[in-house]
Amino acid sequence: MSVRLISRLDIKMSHLIKGVQMEGWRKIGSPIEHAIMYYEQGVDEILYIDVVASLYERNNLHDVLKGVAEHTFVPITVGGGITDLGAARSLMALGADKLAINTAATKNPRLLNELSDKFGSQAVVLNLECKSLPDGRWTVMTDNGRNHTGRDAVAWAIEAVSHGVGEILISSIDRDGSKKGMDLDLINAISKEVEVPIVVSGGCASFDHARSAIDCGADAIAIGAALHSGELSLVDLRSQLLEDDYVVRPVYGLAS
DSSP states (O other): OOBEEEEEEEEETTEEEEEETTEEEEEEEOHHHHHHHHHHTTOSEEEEEETTHHHHTSOOOHHHHHHHHTTOOSOEEEESSOOSHHHHHHHHHTTOSEEEEOHHHHHOTHHHHHHHHHHOGGGEEEEEEEEEOTTSOEEEEETTTTEEEEEEHHHHHHHHHHTTOOEEEEEETTTTTTOSOOOHHHHHHHHTTOOSOEEEESOOOSHHHHHHHHHTTOSEEEEOHHHHTTSSOHHHHHHHHHHTTOOBOOOTTOOO
């Protein structure tokens, strides 16, 4: 299976934003224009997270999703505020291919079964927001890192798979926006326990960061801050992975 390179775009209202450890958000630009730009650079998938959706109990990505789906032809994952089948259905109808679920699933794990039964397990992604604990474990957070659940991250990942999740997005709060590398211990701990694909997010800003995450069990790398700042190039990263014999999707005709 090819390693996937994913652009992560965090959205607040109609703005693309980025912060550090899911705080101190600043506006970056248009979430539609950035997604199209990454698509033209050969990104494998696009990930949108509405960071205030659970706070306001609704997902605000409908207009963004519709605009991007009309101009890109790669899978799109959407997360934030998906609380029931109705909310999921409306996003899928506008072009979403996968649904990333966090807060609602921690309150009602059966929602994962309902979504999987309706759309297929390949369309259901557990958005696992993790924060490290002093004892070496990780706790599950919700509402974009604002609220504690008391759940153990590894145990919740295993349970979520039993409820029909087809993919897990590991979002490291500690590494988010840091550009200092990914939480390799966290990636390794979860990848050893589940057999579904693992997408990792938080801290990737170089080829070495990506390579280390893949070697620890990541099937896909979701990159935000380093792409938005131009510090990391999708074209260069793909080229370096190919040179080191990692299996990635070849993209022809792209300028380096």
